[in-house]
Structures are given as C-alpha cells and as structure tokens.
Amino acid sequence: MIPLAMLRPGETACIKKIVGGRTAKGKLTNLGFVTGKKVKIYKSSDGPLIVGLGDNRIVIGHGMAHKVMVDTEGCEN
Amino acid sequence: MALNKSKRKDNQIRIALAGNPNSGKTTMFNELTGSRQHVGNWPGVTVEKKTGRVSYQNFSLEVIDLPGTYSLGAYSEDEIVARDFLTAGDYDVVLNIINSSNLERNLYFTVQLLEMGVDLIAVLNMADEAEKKGIIINKEKLGQMLGTPVVETVASRGRGISNLLEKTVENRDLSETALKIDYDSELEALIGEVVSMLKEFGFTAQISHRWTAVKLIEHDPEAVKLVEREVGVSKAKKIKSLIAERELKAEDDFDNIIIDKKYEFINKVIEECVQRPEEGQEPENVSDKIDAVITNKYLGIPIFMAVMWGIFKFTFTVGDPLIGYIEAFFAAAGTWIGGLLTGAGVSPLITSFITDGIIGGVGSVLVFIPNIFLLFLAIGVLEDSGYMSRAAYVMDKVMSKLGLHGKSFIPMIVGFGCNVPGVMATRTLDSKRDRIISILINPLMSCSARLPVYVIFAGALFPNHASTVVFSLYALGIIMAVVMAGIFNKVLFKGERSHFVMELPPYRFPTLKGVFIHMWEKVGAFIKKAGTIIFSVVVLIWVLANLPLGVDYASAESLIGQFGQLAAPIFEPLGFGSWQAASSLIFGILAKEVVVGTLGVVYAAGEGGLRAALQTNFSPLAAYSFLTMVLLYTPCIATLGAVKSETQSWKWTIFTASYLFVLAWIVSFIIYQGGKLLGIGV
Numbered sequence: 001m002i003p004l005a006m007l008r009p010g011e012t013a014c015i016k017k018i019v020g021g022r023t024a025k026g027k028l029t030n031l032g033f034v035t036g037k038k039v040k041i042y043k044s045s046d047g048p049l050i051v052g053l054g055d056n057r058i059v060i061g062h063g064m065a066h067k068v069m070v071d072t073e074g075c076e077n
Numbered sequence: 078m079a080l081n082k083s084k085r086k087d088n089q090i091r092i093a094l095a096g097n098p099n100s101g102k103t104t105m106f107n108e109l110t111g112s113r114q115h116v117g118n119w120p121g122v123t124v125e126k127k128t129g130r131v132s133y134q135n136f137s138l139e140v141i142d143l144p145g146t147y148s149l150g151a152y153s154e155d156e157i158v159a160r161d162f163l164t165a166g167d168y169d170v171v172l173n174i175i176n177s178s179n180l181e182r183n184l185y186f187t188v189q190l191l192e193m194g195v196d197l198i199a200v201l202n203m204a205d206e207a208e209k210k211g212i213i214i215n216k217e218k219l220g221q222m223l224g225t226p227v228v229e230t231v232a233s234r235g236r237g238i239s240n241l242l243e244k245t246v247e248n249r250d251l252s253e254t255a256l257k258i259d260y261d262s263e264l265e266a267l268i269g270e271v272v273s274m275l276k277e278f279g280f281t282a283q284i285s286h287r288w289t290a291v292k293l294i295e296h297d298p299e300a301v302k303l304v305e306r307e308v309g310v311s312k313a314k315k316i317k318s319l320i321a322e323r324e325l326k327a328e329d330d331f332d333n334i335i336i337d338k339k340y341e342f343i344n345k346v347i348e349e350c351v352q353r354p355e356e357g358q359e360p361e362n363v364s365d366k367i368d369a370v371i372t373n374k375y376l377g378i379p380i381f382m383a384v385m386w387g388i389f390k391f392t393f394t395v396g397d398p399l400i401g402y403i404e405a406f407f408a409a410a411g412t413w414i415g416g417l418l419t420g421a422g423v424s425p426l427i428t429s430f431i432t433d434g435i436i437g438g439v440g441s442v443l444v445f446i447p448n449i450f451l452l453f454l455a456i457g458v459l460e461d462s463g464y465m466s467r468a469a470y471v472m473d474k475v476m477s478k479l480g481l482h483g484k485s486f487i488p489m490i491v492g493f494g495c496n497v498p499g500v501m502a503t504r505t506l507d508s509k510r511d512r513i514i515s516i517l518i519n520p521l522m523s524c525s526a527r528l529p530v531y532v533i534f535a536g537a538l539f540p541n542h543a544s545t546v547v548f549s550l551y552a553l554g555i556i557m558a559v560v561m562a563g564i565f566n567k568v569l570f571k572g573e574r575s576h577f578v579m580e581l582p583p584y585r586f587p588t589l590k591g592v593f594i595h596m597w598e599k600v601g602a603f604i605k606k607a608g609t610i611i612f613s614v615v616v617l618i619w620v621l622a623n624l625p626l627g628v629d630y631a632s633a634e635s636l637i638g639q640f641g642q643l644a645a646p647i648f649e650p651l652g653f654g655s656w657q658a659a660s661s662l663i664f665g666i667l668a669k670e671v672v673v674g675t676l677g678v679v680y681a682a683g684e685g686g687l688r689a690a691l692q693t694n695f696s697p698l699a700a701y702s703f704l705t706m707v708l709l710y711t712p713c714i715a716t717l718g719a720v721k722s723e724t725q726s727w728k729w730t731i732f733t734a735s736y737l738f739v740l741a742w743i744v745s746f747i748i749y750q751g752g753k754l755l756g757i758g759v
Contacts, residue, residue, distance in 0.1 A: 023152055027578055030150065031580060032181070035333070046474070050372065054179075054182075055178065055362070055583075056182065058579070058580055059483070059578070061577030064578050
C-alpha cells in the first residue's frame with residue numbers, strides 16, 4: 001500500500017484504507033473516498049492533485065492525499 | 078418520523094429540500110418557488126436560510142431549502158444546521174434531491190437520512206445527464222429497496238415538476254420506518270447495549286435510539302453533546318467508556334465498519350437498480366477536455382486573469398451607457414419636482430430636503446443599479462457554470478505561498494459583489510486559521526458599493542482613463558489582500574495546514590432562471606439598502622447640514638461641517654484635508670455608497686453638478702489617493718457585523734476595523750506624497 005499522493009498522472013489504483021482523524025476521514029468519505037473504490041490520477045504537480053472517482057473529479061491537497069492508502073494492483077482481488 | 082410537527086392548517090404542507098451540493102437542489106428550489114422566495118438566516122448562525130411558497134391543487138406548500146451537504150456527519154456548520162432541522166422533525170416530508178448521474182455518492186446521504194428515520198421522497202434529478210451517460214435506473218426497484226417513493230425530474234428544464242408536486246401532496250402524511258443496516262454481529266451487539274443504556278438512563282429525545290447509538294459509536298460530537306444534555310454527563314460517560322472498551326478489543330475501527338457497511342448496502346442497491354455502459358463504452362467526458370485547458374499548468378492563471386478582466390469589462394462597457402440614462406432621469410426628476418414644489422409655494426427648506434437630500438442623495442446611489450446588476454450576473458454565471466472551483470484550484474499555487482489553500486479564493490471572488498456574503502462564504506473553509514485570515518482580508522476585495530465612488534471620481538477627473546483607473550483600484554485591493562494574507566500568515570498564525578478536498582462539478586450551462594433569481598436577490602437587497610440605510614443616512618446628513626438652525630446649508634459652520642473639520646487634519650497629509658472629504662469618509666462607514674451621497678449633499682449638488690464640484694476640489698493625484706482610502710479603509714457596518722458573527726469575537730472585529738484604517742492611511746500617504754515628489758497629477 002502506498003499513499004495516493006505518490007501516484008503519477010494517468011495511474012489508477014484501488015483505495016485500501018483511509019487513515020487519519022475523524023474529521024479528515026469524514027471529509028474524504030463524504031466525497032467518495034471509500035475502501036474498494038477505484039481512483040485515477042488526472043493531475044499531480046506541485047499543487048493539489050485532481051483525481052477521478054467514477055465520474056467525479058476531486059481536488060485533493062497533498063496532506064489529504066497522504067491519508068488515502070491505495071494499491072496500484074487495482075481492485076480485482 | 079416527523080413527530081414534532083407544529084400546528085398547521087390541513088391544506089398547508091411544509092417540505093424541505095435536502096441533498097448534496099451540485100445535485101441541482103437550488104435549481105429545484107427556484108423551479109418550485111419561482112420568485113416567491115425569502116432569504117434569511119437560520120437562528121443563531123449565519124448560514125443562509127431560504128424559504129419559499131408554491132400552491133398546488135388546494136394546497137399551500139412551504140418549501141425550505143436546507144444547506145447542501147454530503148452527509149449528516151456534522152463536519153461543518155452547514156451539516157449541523159441541516160441535521161438539527163431534520164432531527165427537530167417539524168416538517169411533513171423531505172424531498173431528497175439526488176443527482177441521477179452520480180447515484181452512488183448521493184445515496185450515501187440518502188441512506189443516512191433513511192437511517193435517521195426521515196420521511197422522504199427520493200427525487201432523481203438531472204435525469205437527462207444520467208441518460209446522456211447511458212445510465213439506466215430502475216425506479217420501481219430503487220423505491221422498493223429504499224422503501225421510499227421515487228420521482229424523476231430535470232429541474233433545469235422544469236421537467237417532472239408537476240409530477241413531483243403531485244407526489245409530494247400524495248405523500249404528505251408519509252410515515253416510513255427507519256432503514257436498518259446490518260452492521261454485523263459484534264457491532265450490532267454493542268448498538269443493542271447502547272440502546273438499552275439510553276432507555277435505562279431515560280433518553281427521551283424524539284430521535285431514534287438506534288441512530289443515536291450508531292452516532293455515539295462514530296464519536297459524533299453533536300450526538301455526544303445531545304446525550305450529555307439529555308441524561309447528564311456522568312451517565313453519558315458510562316456509555317462512552319463502554320464504546321471505548323469494545324473498540325480496544327475490536328480488530329477494525331468501528332467507524333470504518335459503519336462506513337463500509339453503508340457502502341455495502343449502497344453497492345447492492347446500485348447493482349440491482351442501475352445499468353451502466355461497459356467500461357470504455359462511456360460517452361467521452363466533455364468536462365475533462367475543458368479542464369485539460371482550464372486547469373493547465375501554464376494556461377490556468379492567464380485564463381483566470383482573462384476571465385476576471387472580461388467580467389470587469391462587461392460590467393462597465395454594458396453598464397455605463399445605462400448609467401447615463403438613470404442619471405439624466407434623476408437630474409430631470411430633481412429639477413421638475415423642485416420647480417413643482419417652488420411653484421406650489423412650498424418652503425425652500427422642504428424643497429431642498431426633497432431635491433438635494435432625497436433625490437440627490439439616494440439618486441446618486443441608485444444610479445449604479447446597472448453596474449451592480451451586471452456584476453452579480455457575472456458572479457452568478459461563474460458560480461453556476463462550475464468555473465469557480467476551477468479558479469480555486471488554479472489559484473492554489475498563489476494562495477499556498479500565503480499559507481492558504483485555493484478554496485480560500487472563492488470567498489474573495491464573492492467579496493467583489495459584497496463583502497458580507499464574502500465573509501460568510503469563508504464558512505466552507507475548515508481550519509479556524511484559514512477562516513480568520515480569509516475574513517480579515519475579505520474587505521480588501523473591492524465590493525460593488527465602492528464602485529459608485531470610483532465611477533464618479535474617475536469620470537470627473539480621469540475622463541480618458543476611467544476604466545484603467547477603476548481597474549487599478551480592484552488590482553490594488555487584490556495586491557493588498559495578498560500582502561496582508563502573507564503578513565498574517567507569518568505573524569498571527571503558524572503551522573497547521575487544513576484539509577483540502579473539493580469537488581470539481583461538471584461544467585454546466587447556467588440556467589437563465591437561476592442566474593436571474595440570484596441577481597434579483599442581490600439587486601433587490603441593494604435597492605432595499607438604498608431605501609433604508611442609505612436613505613436614513615442621507616436624511617441624517619441633510620439634517621446635520623442644516624443645523625444649527627440658521628446656518629447656510631452644508632456650510633463649514635453646519636454640524637456636518639464641524640464634524641468634518643474635526644477629522645480633516647488626519648487626512649491632510651493624504652491630499653484631501655477638506656471637511657467635505659472627511660465627513661463623507663466618516664459617513665461612508667455606515668455604507669460605502671454614502672460617500673457619494675454625502676459628497677452630493679456637502680457640495681450641494683445633484684449628480685451632474687457633483688462632477689464639476691469634484692473637478693474644482695480635487696487634483697487627480699488627491700482624487701486617486703482618496704479612492705485608495707475608500708478602497709482600503711474601515712469596512713461598512715454590515716461587513717463588520719458579519720465579521721463579528723463569523724469570528725464570534727469582538728477582538729477580531731475591532732482589529733479588522735482598525736488595521737484596515739491604518740493600512741489605508743499608509744497606502745494613501747505613500748501614493749499622495751510619492752506622487753507629489755514625482756510631480757504626477759498635481
């Protein structure tokens with residue numbers, strides 16, 4: 001598992017775990033960062049990331065993107 | 078549920094709209110209520126509360142628009158407001174507005190409502206977008222699985238609205254049993270224990286005990302507070318320690334299990350009710366293509382600048398000719414009414430009150446309706462099209478250097494319209510530090526109330542460069558905001574970066590109706606302000622200009638002249654040490670438009686005459702220095718009120734009022750004295 005923040009544009013991964021406090025976790029869950037969901041990186045540079053969760057596009061800061069642990073193997077177990 | 082209904086007549090129904098941001102909730106509200114809307118605040122907080130009315134058959138429906146939220150987790154004030162309303166239960170039925178093309182995430186909110194026992198109708202809105210994406214939803218099946226009526230709508234085109242109203246009336250006495258999600262044996266056992274403890278301790282709140290138990294297990298602070306209130310702190314502690322004890326033994330965090338189980342249910346619903354095109358078969362995503370350009374590393378900021386410049390140009394090029402007409406109207410009205418009154422033998426004092434005071438003062442402010450109208454039109458389009466959140470992303474690079482993140486930029490753009498909603502919009506920021514800094518710098522965003530002052534001065538003293546002068550003031554405001562944010566970040570707060578996650582909604586064509594309603598609301602507020610606050614201040618100024626009895630109207634000996642003379646020395650080094658300028662600035666704190674109104678009175682002139690008066694009393698340099706002062710100095714009372722209610726602190730309010738005055742003085746001083754040294758515009 002690696003943090004979402006480490007992925008490069010174009011890569012997809014499977015969300016495995018959300019770490020962090022109640023508020024951070026709650027905000028991520030609200031926007032659809034949930035275990036077992038596929039996430040795709042659209043943009044990642046020095047600024048925040050733009051990621052895709054299904055049809056949704058989400059801007060996520062680096063700090064928060066470190067709280068989303070993903071597996072680059074994808075979601076097929 | 079809904080046990081707490083207040084007494085209403087049989088033909089009156091109270092409905093609430095609840096749903097995710099970007100689900101088309103506001104569009105639905107506009108579509109249902111049209112222009113019969115009332116905007117106020119939820120009690121005790123500054124969250125905007127919109128209510129409206131609609132008649133259908135023989136029923137009168139009161140529609141309440143709850144803040145758009147992703148969950149009922151109480152992560153923000155908006156969510157708490159929505160949740161408090163729903164737990165209080167004083168409604169007949171909730172319309173849960175769901176974005177059909179984004180069912181999964183929207184259902185996360187729906188499931189939470191259903192678990193709470195909210196009686197709702199699931200409104201599958203944006204059905205056209207779902208269709209375009211090739212998503213097919215089995216409504217009957219969905220209704221069965223959720224246990225709710227389901228209605229399909231396209232609010233943006235008014236489709237399905239009458240069907241929705243019909244279903245609403247039909248289901249006005251809906252009484253659904255709360256949805257029960259199975260949280261697995263270990264957690265279910267704990268829930269059971271907590272529920273019986275709540276019963277034992279005499280927890281009598283109207284909310285479902287099971288729901289409260291689940292919330293307690295999630296460590297929801299609002300639920301903890303509620304239980305502490307109901308059963309006392311020591312008994313609540315017993316429940317908390319039971320939960321803590323079990324959590325230690327458990328393999329996974331309880332809140333993770335709760336989230337996963339909710340999603341398990343949602344996934345099952347999706348699997349059985351929704352057909353999607355195969356992966357790779359979906360129609361291409363237009364928003365992604367636009368975003369590739371708009372959020373491009375190199376193009377993002379230039380595009381943003383161009384958009385801002387475009388809005389600015391639009392506001393002025395279209396607005397200015399219109400201003401001319403209104404100006405001419407008020408000038409003619411003043412002369413005509415003045416002549417009429419004099420002819421009728423009315424005393425000169427009263428004639429002067431009506432022509433100089435009311436028509437001159439209020440008229441000089443109302444003249445700017447076209448600009449304000451257009452500015453809010455542009456801001457409305459920015460908001461509704463989805464560009465606003467892209468601007469936040471693009472500006473993150475700049476903002477992060479100041480220790481803020483991109484989301485802090487949205488309140489700043491809103492501040493161009495008016496600082497009061499600008500200050501209120503900081504509520505979407507989650508860290509206290511980000512909020513305070515954003516509130517402190519918001520008044521530096523040049524609001525529409527300052528526009529009249531710029532326009533009249535620019536027209537009088539910089540006739541050939543008017544729009545450049547006005548634009549430079551806007552730019553100066555932004556620069557000062559950036560500088561101050563940087564300073565506050567270094568001096569006042571350190572460390573602590575907040576959680577930055579934000580949705581980029583798909584681009585949409587703003588609906589004409591939505592933008593117009595938004596605009597009417599703001600222009601209506603402006604006219605109301607002109608009719609109340611500005612009118613009263615103008616009357617007050619006229620009275621002060623006539624006292625003590627027997628003085629020449631608005632002369633240096635009148636009360637207003639004396640006030641002005643008292644304050645004038647402060648402004649002397651800035652190039653405008655006249656008592657007229659000083660008094661206009663003092664009264665400008667009541668409302669910035671009043672600066673023009675006061676000048677109109679003290680130079681005893683209507684609109685056209687004021688221009689000439691300014692030309693003789695201000696050098697271009699002094700005028701620019703004066704405008705800088707107007708831009709930067711102490712914000713109006715309404716803004717200070719918003720600062721007070723948002724920060725909950727007099728300290729920050731007084732700080733805002735005073736630091737801005739000092740800043741304004743320093744910058745004006747540099748401009749005037751610097752300009753004089755260089756010999757520019759003297």
